[in-house]
Amino acid sequence: xxxxxxxxxxxxxxxxxxxxxxxxxxxxxxxxxxxxxxxxxxxxxxxxxxxxxxxxxxxxxxxxxxxxxxxxxxxxxxxxxxxxxxxxxxxxxxxxxxxxxxxxxxxxxxxxxxxxxxxxxxxxxxxxxxxxxxxxxxxxxxxxxxxxxxxxxxxxxxxxxxxxxxxxxxxxxxxxxxxxxxxxxxxxxxxxxxxxxxxxxxxxxxxxxxxxxxxxxxxxxxxxxxxxxxxxxxxxxxxxxxxxxxxxxxxxxxxxxxxxxx
Amino acid sequence: xxxxxxxxxxxxxxxxxxxxxxxxxxxxxxxxxxxxxxxxxxxxxxxxxxxxxxxxxxxxxxxxxxxxxxxxxxxxxxxxxxxxxxxxxxxxxxxxxxxxxxxxxxxxxxxxxxxxxxxxxxxxxxxxxxxxxxxxxxxxxxxxxxxxxxxxxxxxxxxxxxxxxxxxxxxxxxxxxxxxxxxxxxxxxxxxxxxxxxxxxxxxxxxxxxxxxxxxxxxxxxxxxxxxxxxxxxxxxxxxxxxxxxxxxxxxxxxxxxxxxx
DNA sequence: AAACGGGGTTTCAAATAATGGAACTGCGTT
DNA sequence: AACGCAGTTCCATTATTTGAAACCCCGTTT
Numbered sequence: 001x002x003x004x005x006x007x008x009x010x011x012x013x014x015x016x017x018x019x020x021x022x023x024x025x026x027x028x029x030x031x032x033x034x035x036x037x038x039x040x041x042x043x044x045x046x047x048x049x050x051x052x053x054x055x056x057x058x059x060x061x062x063x064x065x066x067x068x069x070x071x072x073x074x075x076x077x078x079x080x081x082x083x084x085x086x087x088x089x090x091x092x093x094x095x096x097x098x099x100x101x102x103x104x105x106x107x108x109x110x111x112x113x114x115x116x117x118x119x120x121x122x123x124x125x126x127x128x129x130x131x132x133x134x135x136x137x138x139x140x141x142x143x144x145x146x147x148x149x150x151x152x153x154x155x156x157x158x159x160x161x162x163x164x165x166x167x168x169x170x171x172x173x174x175x176x177x178x179x180x181x182x183x184x185x186x187x188x189x190x191x192x193x194x195x196x197x198x199x200x201x202x203x204x205x206x207x208x209x210x211x212x213x214x215x216x217x218x219x220x221x222x223x224x225x226x227x228x229x230x231x232x233x234x235x236x237x238x239x240x241x242x243x244x245x246x247x248x249x250x251x252x253x254x255x256x257x258x259x260x261x262x
Numbered sequence: 263x264x265x266x267x268x269x270x271x272x273x274x275x276x277x278x279x280x281x282x283x284x285x286x287x288x289x290x291x292x293x294x295x296x297x298x299x300x301x302x303x304x305x306x307x308x309x310x311x312x313x314x315x316x317x318x319x320x321x322x323x324x325x326x327x328x329x330x331x332x333x334x335x336x337x338x339x340x341x342x343x344x345x346x347x348x349x350x351x352x353x354x355x356x357x358x359x360x361x362x363x364x365x366x367x368x369x370x371x372x373x374x375x376x377x378x379x380x381x382x383x384x385x386x387x388x389x390x391x392x393x394x395x396x397x398x399x400x401x402x403x404x405x406x407x408x409x410x411x412x413x414x415x416x417x418x419x420x421x422x423x424x425x426x427x428x429x430x431x432x433x434x435x436x437x438x439x440x441x442x443x444x445x446x447x448x449x450x451x452x453x454x455x456x457x458x459x460x461x462x463x464x465x466x467x468x469x470x471x472x473x474x475x476x477x478x479x480x481x482x483x484x485x486x487x488x489x490x491x492x493x494x495x496x497x498x499x500x501x502x503x504x505x506x507x508x509x510x511x512x513x514x515x516x517x518x519x520x521x522x523x524x
Numbered sequence: 525a526a527a528c529g530g531g532g533t534t535t536c537a538a539a540t541a542a543t544g545g546a547a548c549t550g551c552g553t554t
Numbered sequence: 555a556a557c558g559c560a561g562t563t564c565c566a567t568t569a570t571t572t573g574a575a576a577c578c579c580c581g582t583t584t
Contacts, residue, residue: 009271044571044572075393270571302563
């Protein structure tokens with residue numbers, strides 16, 4: 001199921017992931033039936049996680065849920081190691097100028113994690129959007145990032161994709177995707193042609209550091225009811241400019257200190 | 263420093279917390295100087311956390327930061343075990359009717375964690391607000407929850423407060439706070455009389471389950487420049503009504519199954 | 525009323541993983 | 555060429571984790 005197995009800590013995190021995957025409060029026996037661990041082991045791992053307030057356990061119902069302490073840890077993560085705080089004003093600007101939905105995402109392993117969003121019409125909902133994950137191989141932001149990933153990392157990531165066919169435009173194999181990635185590199189930006197969700201299209205560009213490391217991606221998303229890929233494409237220069245500005249800020253703020261002693 | 267010490271997992275989480283507490287990328291030696299663990303141990307714990315993508319380690323700079331995987335875990339936590347998704351429409355309504363800032367918070371150990379917010383004037387910023395933590399003893403939401411906590415839990419929580427005097431209205435000892443909590447129970451809601459931040463006042467009510475368990479709290483916050491406690495108080499019936507509606511929804515959605523077999 | 529049985533919790537000797545002092549490596553400095 | 559610092563690895567010792575089995579609690583069946 002899960003990959004590496006760093007001793008007890010790894011096991012505990014597997015259990016945590018297991019709880020998360022249910023997406024609802026779970027009982028001990030729910031977990032026992034799914035889990036690879038024997039009763040006593042699972043029991044002790046759950047206890048440890050609960051002690052640490054990473055899980056919470058309702059004494060009455062006997063249910064385990066993810067602890068809100070995670071929310072506060074994530075707040076710190078979001079604040080200190082996502083691009084969101086840095087990119088904020090640029091996304092605001094992009095949103096104002098385009099009037100369309102704007103996403104900021106980063107790559108985690110084989111998945112895309114959305115870290116910020118602007119939605120023209122309705123006020124954005126907090127976590128309901130930030131923290132959301134999506135597949136890398138069939139989203140605009142995902143493909144934009146994969147296109148510029150070093151070979152070894154790309155291979156690793158591709159090996160882990162599920163290749164689920166969300167729509168009939170979804171590229172569901174490695175060869176098709178590798179061709180697409182080459183096209184993206186040639187073109188300089190990525191399309192999402194309803195590959196993840198029918199009716200949803202987007203253009204996306206990567207955010208890359210000076211040395212070419214990929215930091216994240218931004219996209220402008222819309223629906224086929226409102227617009228077309230051709231008109232979305234008009235935003236690409238603006239999008240690219242924004243990505244560059246964000247990258248520049250990242251250089252300044254996050255790594256001002258490549259050679260500092262203290 | 264940290265309290266309980268559940269074996270290796272506990273140690274790993276201490277290290278994680280340590281990284282988080284810096285609030286910026288840290289080097290191995292930064293951590294080594296703060297940490298209680300010997301070099302080799304700390305090193306291995308960091309490796310494990312990095313393998314698990316709970317931390318991320320930049321090979322070039324040698325810096326550790328919190329991993330964005332935390333953000334996605336927190337998304338699940340927020341979605342499945344915070345009140346935010348359930349409370350959302352009610353907060354919208356409250357915000358519309360009052361035109362003031364609205365907070366939804368939950369208690370985690372000795373701290374208040376804000377899980378949602380509405381801000382009349384400016385569009386809300388994602389994590390910059392959700393996930394934020396505050397002290398329980400000098401915030402409206404914190405006091406509203408403490409007031410209805412069972413004795414044993416209250417004692418435990420009070421023992422862990424820092425009693426920092428943020429303003430000169432801050433209650434900085436247990437006796438003062440216990441009196442205040444009694445007053446809150448008598449009155450049915452809590453004030454924040456600039457106890458955490460000068461110029462910031464609020465009224466808050468707890469969200470309690472049918473059986474009296476405290477689930478969270480909501481508050482209406484404003485500034486002394488715009489309004490007074492007396493006028494804020496006019497919102498209390500509305501606030502209380504909202505809390506009751508949220509509590510009712512929680513009964514329906516979160517525990518529909520006190521006696522279910524499957 | 526006694527036997528049953530499904531969660532959940534605890535025990536304890538054996539198996540495994542964590543520990544940390546010390547030695548080592550790589551690299552920029554004196 | 556020697557030094558010093560940050561980070562990494564070694565390995566015998568030590569402490570923690572393991573999990574089969576026994577147990578407990580409590581509501582249900584006979």
